[in-house]
Amino acid sequence: MSETDEVPLAESALEARLADVSTDAAALRVLLPAELQPLISDAVVRSHKLYEEFVDRLVLRVARETGLEAATREPASPAEVVARLGLEARRALAPVDWILRRLAARRTVEESGTARRFRSCGAWPAPDPAPVREEQRRHDPSWLPSYTLAETVAQDYPAFLRGEIAGEEVLFAPRRWRLWVDYFSNANGQYAVSNHVGAVGVGRWLPRAGGVILEIGGGLGSGALAVLERLEAAGRIGDVRAYRFTELVPAFLRRGQQALEGRSRRPGWLRCDPLDMNRPFGDQGVRPGDVSVVYAVNALHVAHDLAFTLGEIRRALVPGGQLIVSECVRPHSGQTIYAEFIFNLMETFRAPRLHPAYRPAGGFLTAGEWRAAIEAAGFADVRFVPDIVRVQERVPDYFAAAIGATRPG
Ligand SMILES: C[S@@+](CC[C@H](N)C(=O)[O-])C[C@H]1O[C@@H](n2cnc3c(N)ncnc32)[C@H](O)[C@@H]1O
Structure with missing residues (x-):
């Protein structure tokens, strides 16, 4: 040798x-x-x-x-x-x-x-x-929380592929709760990047007049905390009339609420409610033209029917209101992103309703697919921070971006 x-x-x-x-x-x-x-x-x-x-x-x-x-x-x-x-x-x-x-x-x-x-x-x-x-x-x-999560999932992967255990059980069984507390956290250096990139988007695109922010799929609240901290640091928190934190999974919602309650500025400023982005928002307490910003961190790509959810978001916004999401943006169609190793276990992640132009497969979307989906839903001025297409031309495995779009007046 x-x-x-x-x-x-x-x-x-x-x-x-x-x-x-x-x-x-x-x-x-x-x-x-x-x-x-x-x-x-x-x-x-x-x-x-x-x-x-x-x-x-x-x-x-x-x-x-x-x-x-x-x-x-x-x-x-x-x-x-x-x-x-x-x-x-x-x-x-x-x-x-x-x-x-x-x-x-x-x-x-x-x-x-x-x-x-x-x-x-x-x-x-x-x-x-x-x-x-x-x-x-x-x-x-x-x-390390991201390492522990991937390693834990890997142990059960062969059994999942053979059909012996459901992916949702692998990920969300009660014994796995701690993994998520550690993973969806700003103390997790990996996940914090998505939260902070999203917060930069809100810092840039919160309308001058401020208004109500509605967060979708807010999970354990780490995305919301990053936004509130950034707006405080920028002296703009007073522009936020109310923060409506929503989430589908009751245990996540409770934990998110606990994390945020200390941040509440006055009674009624923070509202924490269940919201399923796959169902009409109007049936869940969000009236048309109710909010100035709809915000989400790594949540919109699990919408079963992206066109439906984007339509509900557009209706919820006031004219001139902003859709702002932090997403992992796939560099090229067919290219893999490491987080998909974990989230491919979820049916909602891997098997949404497809659309030939902007939802050719499950998982994360490319920049072009996001633009096409958001424009097809009637939004204008779709934009990315950073300029993701330019960044990915030079650094092909870069994927963290905030995406903004305006509900036309
Ligand atoms: C990547 S996590 C967001 C984590 C969050 N940023 C945090 O700091 O904890 C995506 C969230 O979307 C939620 N979700 C999944 N399906 C949903 C649906 N149909 N409606 C609303 N939220 C949903 C999940 O429960 C999860 O909390």
Whole structure:
């Protein structure tokens, strides 16, 4: 064995992954507006690359345990892989397709022919995820809740793909509650990026006259806290006449309410109510033209019918009102984003109602799909912070953006 061979494959792969940190960070320093610079520092870019590598190692482990290596010795489409392995097609097709695309990006499998068939590129490596987690612990332990969540989900993934356990049970069983408290938090360095990018959007686009903010899918309240802190720091919190925090899951809503109550400015300023974005808002206490801003962090992409939900949002807004969302924006259609490894377990995430122009598949949308969906719902002046298309041309794995749009007057 030569000296080069003695370098464990896992560690050379890690070094290769980290090789782009300084060039990407330098590009982002030029491309991101000043408000986003402190949020997406060089240290965050390094954590992002580490997490990419960690998730890839988990994906390899899940794929091997599920039998994907053997099932792709001969070229196979995702549907053929699912059939060969006897997986439950309805739930397994989208995640297996995602895993194969992820493995193809890493050249563990190659895509052959035009019919989207995948074939193993020789024997698969088996890199250990643990050293990546340890490197993250040394570098910035605030990202560890995202590691714990991905690792926990990975353990149950093969059983989920075989149809032995529901994805919603894997994610949301009562024993998993702590994972979400730690994950949807501004103390989680990874999730905080989405919350703070969204807060930058609200800081920019809150109408001059202020008004009522309605948040949809507010979860445990970390997105709302980031917004309120940013508006306070900008001296604009007084412009917010009321904050209506809403959420579908009762346990999340209760916890979000607890987190926010300390922030309440006066009786009635904060309202916390259940709201299902898949049902008419009018039936749930939101009247037409009631609010100046509808806000959501990583929630709108789980709408079952995006056109319906955007229509309800438009109706809820006053003329000139603002739709402001923080979203993970897919760089190109077909490209994977690491959070999808976790959220592909949810039927609402992976299987929304499709639309050929702007909802060709489940999961996150591209910038073009967001623009098309929002414009089709009757909004004007769709905009992104940062200029996501320009950023992704230069840094293809960057995805955090705030999206704004105006309800025409
Ligand atoms: C990514 S989380 C948002 C987390 C939140 N920013 C926080 O700080 O905790 C998306 C949220 O959307 C909620 N959600 C899912 N389906 C929904 C629906 N149909 N209507 C409203 N909210 C929904 C989920 O329960 C979850 O809390």
